[in-house]
Amino acid sequence: MRDVAIIGIGHTKFGRASKASLELFSESVLQAIDDAGVELKDIEALFQGAALAGFEEGQVMSAAFSAADLNLGPIPATRYEGACASASIAIRDAAMWVGSGEYDMVIAGGMEKALTMGTLFATRTFAMACHAPTEGPVGLTFPAVFAMAAMRYAKNYDIPLEKLREKMAHVSIKNHKHGALNPLAQFYKKLGALKLEEVIDSKMVADPLSLLDCCPFSDGASALVLCAAEEARKYTDEPVYILGTGQGSGGPLSKMEDLTKPVSRISSAKAAFKQAGLTPKDIDLVEVHDCFTIAELIALECMGFFDWGEAADAVEEGQTELGGKIPVNMSGGLIGKGHPIGATGASQIYWIIKQMRGEAAKGNQIDPVPEYGMTDTLGGDFGTLCHIILGRSKRKK
């Protein structure tokens, strides 16, 4: 396989959008094309994450219409659906196709208009990523999935639930602090100085998770230009290389051995590290899938940044902040930046690359710029996991 680089990035404002998702996606593609300094005619294939477009706007086969909206011609254009990990699996496959030599330059990214649906219907459609025959009739929701994981986390490590709620609240406080500094975030200039009590006292959604433990519903799109690594420097002085990727699958919650140690996430992260030839110690920052505060803790432990049961204390101690052991979600994460589910994986990569270029917002930027970054994206109740490791220099042979 050839090495693959990312040479252009695009990202719409996350939040509530009046434009259609196809318009949002095209905007993010044009930003990425401009950023890369390439032409639309150079694009040979399109890989698009879009999870719930059929329910949001009555639109399926969205990838073909995106290719048409940009006059890309009859190139292959494919929609990927892996719930909230849709964009990440689209990008991973795009990297495979470029790596294989089939294409030299492609677009990969994703889009979503979830906020448009309103809380009641959005909660219904998100729950479609639960196991419909057995979890459907229970009336399971996504907050409920992670609430049950939080209950287990408290039990496994013998943490009183009220104490765990405080520890989890620090994830929300941190991510909102970064989101408030990020002009593209849904909560830009909002909720940037949350107090512990505000998180704890916010409306209960699914015990023990309250509203400020949860990411919002969001509209938005993000896109990347991928090309063969050997060509990357023709277009940019600052290519970012895809060093390793991993993907894992899970099933219904009742078939999992331990909700706090999803095998899908552990195996996906391991595969990415193995391919990159790196370990957690090498990584300078991560964007992880903090759909809920507890999810960030579980992610960090599964990826190997902290031992089992230690992430809760680490966040409280500031080890996941600037200057800490591993800065986490400096973009604001899903909680502060927003979570247009089909776009999230591309957005996570966008913000890792912004950090590598030294272009993150002041207050969020790591200095000196990071050498290695990693994304973690989760779809469903641990059903689809994807990890992507990025570096400023090519993989060591």
Add this chain to the structure above:
Amino acid sequence: MAGMAQEEIEKELSRVYTVLTYEDYEAGLKEGRLFGLKCASCGKITCHPMHVCQWCSSRSLERTKLCGEGELTTFTVIRVPPEGFEADVPYIPCIVETKEGPCVMGRLDYDAERATPELIGMQVKLSGAYTYEGDKYSGGAHTCPVFKVVG
């Protein structure tokens, strides 16, 4: 000569791949019975039904009945429902580790305002079934087990 006799094709089509369907599993729940699958290879029980043993992937499965007793491993109280479940709020989804081994997802019949983490580890027993009549996306009605705490 290329081609197959219709009888041969029909014979292939009649092979059974699904030993216990969701339909039969749910029908059992409605009658107060928790059906599963016993594996001829490893002897373990699969529940809810799958096409292979959930422990060893063997296809040698036969239908069995579980006792309906087990231990509560986790739960939550849902206060913000999906569309279609507004009338149920607050309600308690739970996971139960059955005496026979596999965990099943269901609902807990318990006062939501008194549901505290101390419930985890308690013994529960199948006490009924909950049927969601479905919306236009659910492909009809589906039924899940309901458990109650026995100590």
